[in-house]
Amino acid sequence: MRLEGKVAVVTGAASGMGKSIAELYAKEGAKVVLADLNVEGLQQVVEEITSNRGGTAKAVKVNVSEAADIENMIDTAVNEYGTLDILVNNAGIMDGFEPVGDITDEKWDLLFDVNTKGVMRAMRKAIPIFLEKESGVIINTASTGGFSGAHAGATYGASKHAVIGLTKNTGFMYAKKGIRCNAIAPGSVETNIGSSMLNINQFGMERAGLTHAVSPRIGKPEELAKAALFLASDESSFVNGTVITVDGGWTAAF
Numbered sequence: 001m002r003l004e005g006k007v008a009v010v011t012g013a014a015s016g017m018g019k020s021i022a023e024l025y026a027k028e029g030a031k032v033v034l035a036d037l038n039v040e041g042l043q044q045v046v047e048e049i050t051s052n053r054g055g056t057a058k059a060v061k062v063n064v065s066e067a068a069d070i071e072n073m074i075d076t077a078v079n080e081y082g083t084l085d086i087l088v089n090n091a092g093i094m095d096g097f098e099p100v101g102d103i104t105d106e107k108w109d110l111l112f113d114v115n116t117k118g119v120m121r122a123m124r125k126a127i128p129i130f131l132e133k134e135s136g137v138i139i140n141t142a143s144t145g146g147f148s149g150a151h152a153g154a155t156y157g158a159s160k161h162a163v164i165g166l167t168k169n170t171g172f173m174y175a176k177k178g179i180r181c182n183a184i185a186p187g188s189v190e191t192n193i194g195s196s197m198l199n200i201n202q203f204g205m206e207r208a209g210l211t212h213a214v215s216p217r218i219g220k221p222e223e224l225a226k227a228a229l230f231l232a233s234d235e236s237s238f239v240n241g242t243v244i245t246v247d248g249g250w251t252a253a254f
């Protein structure tokens with residue numbers, strides 16, 4: 001098993017890619033803390049991991065935009081399983097494809113609180129634990145919208161560009177401290193992310209649709225989880241401060 005004895009925290013673990021990552025990590029021997037707003041969804045995933053597959057997992061209700069919830073999430077890993085080895089910041093929400101002329105302050109703040117500030121806070125909380133043992137891995141789910149201007153609205157794109165900036169800086173800063181930090185940039189993946197797309201902006205969606213039309217296919221969450229397993233395991237020991245694009249070749253077109 002590739003993560004035997006490791007302790008992992010995965011946010012957004014009730015659905016989509018977070019669920020697949022948590023399940024795969026548990027299958028590979030990790031003890032996993034699953035964090036999400038969706039308690040019912042979390043319980044189903046924990047039940048699947050523990051009862052049906054004999055893995056070790058615990059659910060924690062977490063709103064990643066709340067500082068106290070982030071503290072509690074990391075503390076739960078340490079209190080339950082003794083430490084933290086792997087942090088996967090995966091929870092995220094979409095905008096409604098709004099171009100900058102149509103952004104509201106409320107939506108901007110919400111997306112940045114969830115997609116970006118939550119990631120920073122979880123990393124900030126994990127770093128002292130990693131520094132003390134000179135070992136730790138961080139994986140942030142960014143997006144191809146984190147380097148393309150044409151895949152979503154301005155707010156989502158900016159929030160994910162920021163996640164890539166945070167990832168690179170963190171990988172660089174702690175490179176000699178035994179800590180690695182990388183991002184995954186998924187292309188279009190079959191998940192429930194559509195439920196977070198509210199009040200779709202027709203103009204923005206049409207513009208973004210031009211590039212979505214050349215995406216070769218929609219990926220499956222399990223295909224992303226395999227990249228997250230590689231980045232969490234020692235197989236990626238020399239991979240740090242970078243972004244792995246997992247998009248079936250979509251952005252190769254640009």
Ligand SMILES: NC(=O)c1ccc[n+]([C@@H]2O[C@H](COP(=O)([O-])OP(=O)(O)OC[C@H]3O[C@@H](n4cnc5c(N)ncnc54)[C@H](O)[C@@H]3O)[C@@H](O)[C@H]2O)c1
Nearest residue numbers: 012015016017036037063064091092143188189191192193
């Ligand atoms: N699906 C795609 O095409 C795609 C493409 C690129 C990037 N992403 C990114 O992948 C990540 C995972 O999304 P997904 O596609 O699996 O979507 P999903 O909606 O299936 O899963 C996201 C999970 O995050 C949880 N979540 C949302 N807000 C939260 C909050 N404030 N606190 C805690 N949990 C919260 C949701 O309850 C949900 O369980 C996101 O960061 C998303 O931006 C998705």
